[in-house]
Amino acid sequence: MRLEPDDLRDLALGAAFLGTGGGGDPYIGRLMVEQAMREGHTVDIIDLGSVPDDALVIPTAMMGAPTLIVEKLPSGEETIASLRKLEAYLGRKAYATMPIKVGGINSTMPLVVGARLGLPVVDADGMGRAFPELQMETFAVYGVPGAPMVMSNEYGDSALIETADNKMLEWLARGVTIRMGGTSFIAEYAMDGATAKRTSVPGTLSLAILIGACMRRTRREHADPFAALLALLPKTPYAFGKIIFKGKIADLFRETTQGFAKGRVRIAGLDGWNGTMEIDIQNENLVARHDGEIKAIVPDLICVLDSETAEPITTEMLRYGQRVTVMGVAVPPIMRTPEALAVFGPGGFGIDAPFTPIETLG
16 A cells, blocks of 8 residues: 555554654654655555564664654654664565554654665554553564664764664663663664564554544544444444543653653543543553542553644643543453563552553443
């Protein structure tokens, strides 16, 4: 599938929804891809099942605090440099690139790389949403080593990291990212096509386009975007969603620390919703509590949407006084296995609560 500019707008919107608040500003990523298109480059998305089993796939992404991406705009050359240096280290050329996550700018960064290098982009990713740490990828969950990994910044600095395990990869790479100014651009989890098919969340780029198109269509038709989204989800691997709160942002604490954007947002009920909802944040929305009772918890999606337009609001764009609707969404089965929950379930974030599927929470 060759992407057109309208597809990019839909993709950015749908990826912001799936990113559950994280992954960086999708608008910036969209502009980067549009610029590449204006320069004559094309973006081709290929189905995961069509990737040859012996082909080399190298995922690419931005790493760091999403709050900083609006202050340090990337050019795309940073990520290209990382991929090229990893190819040189491995002694092989990449057949394709792909996202490590479908959230925000990290759904579009591989598109920039693919467009400028003439590489196809695989319609899949390693998180099915956005998570803040490198070991929190389905690739890692199902046995793929993230190293060797290359990181680059806007000044031409780069680092090659080799580690024995993926958690150490995250620890070392986070330190390098902080010293690169809080953001870096990476190539990691190089794998063959057969491994990508076994360990990836399939179809997430095309799903993001579908979600974005649904939102755009309902706006044009002056229909209810929330009802349209809830009707769409059961037809996808994200098979269940519901509205868990409506209100106005009454308090917000957010800071960039240890390479993450961390904080909490408190929402006061409106439109017949009583009490308050608090959402804990680490780059992404992790757990939503209504008057202390859990209503959605990681890895399920917690999407904060503008109450008028259903536009997803990333964590760095939350503001006091915004009127928001909070939606909880179930993730695909590959993200709910015991192995997956051991890595990016509540315990992976230090949350003292078990994972409970959104379908069963009252």
